[in-house]
Amino acid sequence: MxxxxxxxxxxxxxxxxxxxxxxxxxxxxxxxxxxxxxxxxxxxxxxxxxxxxxxxxxxxxxxxxxxxxxxxxxxxxxxxxxxxxxxxxxCPGHAHTLICRSCHQVVEFEDCDLALLEKLLSERTGFAIAGHHLEVYGTCPQCAAGRA
Amino acid sequence: MxxxxxxxxxxxxxxxxxxxxxxxxxxxxxxxxxxxxxxxxxxxxxxxxxxxxxxxxxxxxxxxxxxxxxxxxxxxxxxxxxxxxxxxxxCPGHAHTLICRSCHQVVEFEDCDLALLEKLLSERTGFAIAGHHLEVYGTCPQCAAGRA
DNA sequence: CGCCATATTGAGACAATGTATCAGAAAAGC
DNA sequence: GCTTTTCTGATACATTGTCTCAATATGGCG
Missing domain, CATH: 1.10.10.10 (Winged helix-like DNA-binding domain superfamily/Winged helix DNA-binding domain)
Incomplete structure (x- = not known):
């Protein structure tokens, strides 16, 4: 190549x-x-x-x-x-994804404050929380503008 | 039947x-x-x-x-x-799942405050946010106690 | 650099999963 | 009940996923 x-x-x-x-x-x-x-x-x-x-x-x-x-x-x-x-x-350091439902492009983002939620869940259910998977869906500006 | x-x-x-x-x-x-x-x-x-x-x-x-x-x-x-x-x-009204990695039981929960996160993402990326999918993984008390 | 021990690869056979079609059957609305 | 519409099951088929094993490439080492 x-x-x-x-x-x-x-x-x-x-x-x-x-x-x-x-x-x-x-x-x-x-x-x-x-x-x-x-x-x-x-x-x-x-x-x-x-x-x-x-x-x-x-x-x-x-x-x-x-x-x-x-x-x-x-x-x-x-x-x-x-x-x-x-x-x-x-992408190292980026754990979460923002995904366009139209063109499927994936944008990664870092900050999500779920530590509090995990603590709450752990207390309420007795689960030992190991991690989470968060996907946010929407329409990207290009697709919203009619490109797709 | x-x-x-x-x-x-x-x-x-x-x-x-x-x-x-x-x-x-x-x-x-x-x-x-x-x-x-x-x-x-x-x-x-x-x-x-x-x-x-x-x-x-x-x-x-x-x-x-x-x-x-x-x-x-x-x-x-x-x-x-x-x-x-x-x-x-x-379960109607429950949008999110807490999943045991050992026995795969699924517990649903309701409260997650991602409205702020979605607003932030929308402002930063221009996406029109339509929704999200959140899965939290961990070990349930029964499995942690050695049952699995 | 060239050899050796080890891990990876590709081919191909096979198994499992998913899809399309269409005649017959069941459901919903009168 | 009767008609229209939708659903269903069987079958054939296409795609996807798994396994095995001989051949090959990789990484480590002298």
């Missing part, structure tokens, strides 16, 4: 990512990562199979890799009512 | 539910509804097929019915990292 500065940047970043997570850095994983990371709206796994299998990436590898990335919190899954599960690259 | 008071209660409730949503009340829909409503931890669609097909409910009907119920907000879907999508009956 061509070696533009931009792609090289990706390679370097991804290699570092793998080292940081203690996994071997393979070409296939980089391709899968790039595929999901380059689209803000995320993709389904079948999307990835359709796009990457012709490039010689096996189906099994795609499934294994997405599962791995999800376990490592490099990808996260998003799913609105009636939709299929899509996977979106996780 | 037998007509105990409890089951009759279900029938009455479900018929009313259908009338309220303007859909025909069929035996199949009642069976599917009961199947999901009677288990706090929810079920996958394949679960339902396995359980209900031998009772003479067709696969296609189960898929159609779950899709319908989800659109009417009678069922809602839940999915933690690495899990399959499960469907849980929605």
């Amino acid at each position: 061509a070696g533009t500065t931009h792609e090289h940047q990706h390679q370097v970043d991804f290699a570092a990512l793998c080292r940081a997570h203690g996994i071997p850095c393979t070409d296939q994983r980089r391709v899968v990562w790039d595929f999901f990371a380059q689209h803000a709206q995320g993709h389904t796994i079948p999307d990835a199979v359709t796009a990457l299998a012709p490039q010689g990436i096996g189906r099994a590898t795609i499934y294994r890799t997405v599962e791995l990335f999800e376990r490592l919190h490099l990808l996260t899954s998003v799913r609105d009512t009636g939709e299929k599960v899509r996977y979106v690259a996780v | 037998a007509g105990t008071t409890h089951e009759h209660q279900h029938q009455v409730d479900f018929a009313a539910l259908c009338r309220a949503h303007g859909i025909p009340c069929t035996d199949q829909r009642r069976v599917v509804w009961d199947f999901f409503a009677q288990h706090a931890q929810g079920h996958t669609i394949p679960d339902a097929v396995t359980a209900l097909a031998p009772q003479g409910i067709g696969r296609a009907t189960i898929y159609r019915t779950v899709e319908l119920f989800e659109r009417l907000h009678l069922l809602t879907s839940v999915r933690d990292t690495g899990e399959k999508v499960r469907y849980v009956a929605v």
